Amino acid sequence: MELTGAEIVVRCLAEEGVEFVFGYPGGAVLNIYDEIFKQDKFKHVLVRHEQAAAHAADGYARATGRTGVALVTSGPGATNAVTGIATAYMDSIPLVVISGQVPTPAIGMDAFQEVDMVGITRPCVKHNFLVKDVKDIAETIRKAFYIASTGRPGPVVVDIPKDVTQHKAEFSYPKSVKMRSYNPVTKGHPGQVKRAVQMLLEAKRPMLYTGGGVVLSNAAEELTQFARLLGFPVTSTLMGLGGYPAGDPQFTGMLGMHGTYEANMAMQHCDVLVAIGARFDDRVIGNPEHFFQDGRRIIHIDIDPASIAKRVKVDVPIVGSVKEVLAEMVKLVRAGKERPDPAALKTWWTQIELWRSRDCMKYDRDSSLIKPQYVIEKMHEITRGEAYVTSDVGQHQMWAAQYYKFDQPRHWINSGGLGTMGFGLPAAMGVQFAHPEATVACITGEGSIQMNIQELATCKQFNLPLKVILLNNRYLGMVRQWQEFFYGNRYSESYMDALPDFVKLAESYGHVGMRIEQPGDVEGALKEAFALKERLVFMNFITDQTENVYPMIPAGKGLNEMILV
Amino acid sequence: MRHIISLLMENEAGALSRVAGLFSARGYNIESLTVAPTEDETLSRMTIVTRGSDDVIEQITKQLNKLIDVVKVVDLSEAGHIERELMLVKVRAEDGLREEMKRMSDIFRGRIIDVTDKTYTIELTGAGHKLDAFLEALDKGAILETVRTGASGIGRGDRILKS
Numbered sequence A: 001m002e003l004t005g006a007e008i009v010v011r012c013l014a015e016e017g018v019e020f021v022f023g024y025p026g027g028a029v030l031n032i033y034d035e036i037f038k039q040d041k042f043k044h045v046l047v048r049h050e051q052a053a054a055h056a057a058d059g060y061a062r063a064t065g066r067t068g069v070a071l072v073t074s075g076p077g078a079t080n081a082v083t084g085i086a087t088a089y090m091d092s093i094p095l096v097v098i099s100g101q102v103p104t105p106a107i108g109m110d111a112f113q114e115v116d117m118v119g120i121t122r123p124c125v126k127h128n129f130l131v132k133d134v135k136d137i138a139e140t141i142r143k144a145f146y147i148a149s150t151g152r153p154g155p156v157v158v159d160i161p162k163d164v165t166q167h168k169a170e171f172s173y174p175k176s177v178k179m180r181s182y183n184p185v186t187k188g189h190p191g192q193v194k195r196a197v198q199m200l201l202e203a204k205r206p207m208l209y210t211g212g213g214v215v216l217s218n219a220a221e222e223l224t225q226f227a228r229l230l231g232f233p234v235t236s237t238l239m240g241l242g243g244y245p246a247g248d249p250q251f252t253g254m255l256g257m258h259g260t261y262e263a264n265m266a267m268q269h270c271d272v273l274v275a276i277g278a279r280f281d282d283r284v285i286g287n288p289e290h291f292f293q294d295g296r297r298i299i300h301i302d303i304d305p306a307s308i309a310k311r312v313k314v315d316v317p318i319v320g321s322v323k324e325v326l327a328e329m330v331k332l333v334r335a336g337k338e339r340p341d342p343a344a345l346k347t348w349w350t351q352i353e354l355w356r357s358r359d360c361m362k363y364d365r366d367s368s369l370i371k372p373q374y375v376i377e378k379m380h381e382i383t384r385g386e387a388y389v390t391s392d393v394g395q396h397q398m399w400a401a402q403y404y405k406f407d408q409p410r411h412w413i414n415s416g417g418l419g420t421m422g423f424g425l426p427a428a429m430g431v432q433f434a435h436p437e438a439t440v441a442c443i444t445g446e447g448s449i450q451m452n453i454q455e456l457a458t459c460k461q462f463n464l465p466l467k468v469i470l471l472n473n474r475y476l477g478m479v480r481q482w483q484e485f486f487y488g489n490r491y492s493e494s495y496m497d498a499l500p501d502f503v504k505l506a507e508s509y510g511h512v513g514m515r516i517e518q519p520g521d522v523e524g525a526l527k528e529a530f531a532l533k534e535r536l537v538f539m540n541f542i543t544d545q546t547e548n549v550y551p552m553i554p555a556g557k558g559l560n561e562m563i564l565v
Numbered sequence B: 001m002r003h004i005i006s007l008l009m010e011n012e013a014g015a016l017s018r019v020a021g022l023f024s025a026r027g028y029n030i031e032s033l034t035v036a037p038t039e040d041e042t043l044s045r046m047t048i049v050t051r052g053s054d055d056v057i058e059q060i061t062k063q064l065n066k067l068i069d070v071v072k073v074v075d076l077s078e079a080g081h082i083e084r085e086l087m088l089v090k091v092r093a094e095d096g097l098r099e100e101m102k103r104m105s106d107i108f109r110g111r112i113i114d115v116t117d118k119t120y121t122i123e124l125t126g127a128g129h130k131l132d133a134f135l136e137a138l139d140k141g142a143i144l145e146t147v148r149t150g151a152s153g154i155g156r157g158d159r160i161l162k163s
């Protein structure tokens, strides 16, 4: 039987086992929405802005490892989604974004709501398609899911003109995909893996530098086995948090611009460095020239060959899935008798403990103002470290990363690569849809939350009992901090004036609002809020405006040039 | 260093813009780029002449390989290869210049493919530097117009680029 293009789209999504489609209707996708109306295989979540559709799909993907799906109309619907697509691209998150397009005869005519979506998104997608023939829809969508979720994952856009959703074709969903131009490797080269293991066994000052790739490839267990077997110190990038339990003594904390003193120093002074699903980006190693003043040998495991030797020279490159390569390394170490030199390792750990004793994360606990760090610490305690935590971008993001000690992967959800303010709330919606029973919190700032605050309506419509933790410092805090440090306290346009009454605002959306001004009230308020299992609680913490994120490595400096408290 | 990168890609709409976009987005240099379908009409072959340090060239080939439509990439300059470019030059061919232009064309093994009483159009094929040399040898004032295809390259012997 022949189906219309729109029916085919909906059938394809059902075939892929899609649970949720985050979207917003419009002219070019009306046929698809009509088919959505008639089906019950997946749930459509009506967001209030297309950027939020992409972020929600992204949050769902990060929390589950499955591909997130968003659906938007042509023109402004499509362009609104672009920030969300770019956010997913920078963090290698599997998304399929279906965008409507003007009818094929109108393409290129500057038609109403026409935009070259394939052209606009080309630099921020893993791949994209314009489907010009109804017969190609099924295969294209099949390929889109395959490309998005394999290799180094990423967003894929499928742009479908309106007339193509009306035309008819036979439907059969391809069982498998074969593409001569796309064959991602997963297994590491055995010779290289052997060399790496040998180098590790000979190391005197080893360091495991882990990144988002550990989370993306579901390799937390393999990483933990590997690190424990060898007794090596572990650090993680912002994106890798939860890939190794933060509560474990071998964990030295996050590294990079706002990383711990011990992690950054160990990174700088190690003799063998294993980069695992991490890419030496500028927020992590600062200036590569400084990084290379101290010689060290580097083993780099990554699924993306282009990430290896991009910013630093590597001694042993291993292209493969982090999960498979680590499992292989564990096997090799276990099979042999050789172990790292215990005396050398002991000396190295003594040094690391010395760095650790600097206690770089201390803050004033006796302040009469609410310290943002304290809120996160308490929140960690009250949620027993088990919450899914999303964040926006700014100081609050760094404090969340530093003080919420993530023990499990896929629980820390933030925009690391693009740094997208406005990500936190819609991403949290995606997480809550994926895990309806779980505690999901969004840590945000008063700047960021206002970038997608309209989603409080979506939360109401779908009864999402999120906990919004607003660390309200009345400033675009991270901007203010840079202005304090590097621009002579000239706070140009970083004061957030005319803030709404967030309690009333939350209430007007039908949620519970709280305003907390005293340090003594923090714990009680958090307990009360997290006990309200059925409601979204918006907590407005009035925090110390002058607080800064420490330690800090100024942009372009070396890892050993930290500003400490 | 100058490198000649050859690649096979799916002959799909937009494939060329993915490559061009990659070069501009990442700030890689393109000296020339040629593209045309191959005997297998589902594939296009592209030759890109670029310059960069070894690190940059390594990144370029990796990033090209990462494009979903790209089937194969080789850096031809890594081993024996042949490079050819076609150039058409329209020159003044009046009075005294007529003989001179014919002679120059012969020396460089060019062919005169269009003749008027005032001009010659000379066709010349060779590696880029040979075409440069020809232009340099001509009296600047005599050159009316030039058009070059950019280099195409192929490996020597049994060095074959196939999907």
Ligand SMILES: Cc1ncc(C[n+]2csc(CCOP(=O)(O)OP(=O)(O)O)c2C)c(N)n1
Binding pocket: A392, A393, A394, A395, A396, A397, A419, A420, A421, A422, A444, A445, A446, A447, A448, A449, A471, A473, A475, A476, A477, A478, A479
């Ligand atoms: C969409 C977007 N615009 C601008 C920025 C630049 N930026 C980075 S952090 C920041 C301040 C964020 O302020 P707020 O959300 O209040 O958080 P705080 O730093 O105060 O915790 C800004 C403006 C950004 N990351 N994203």
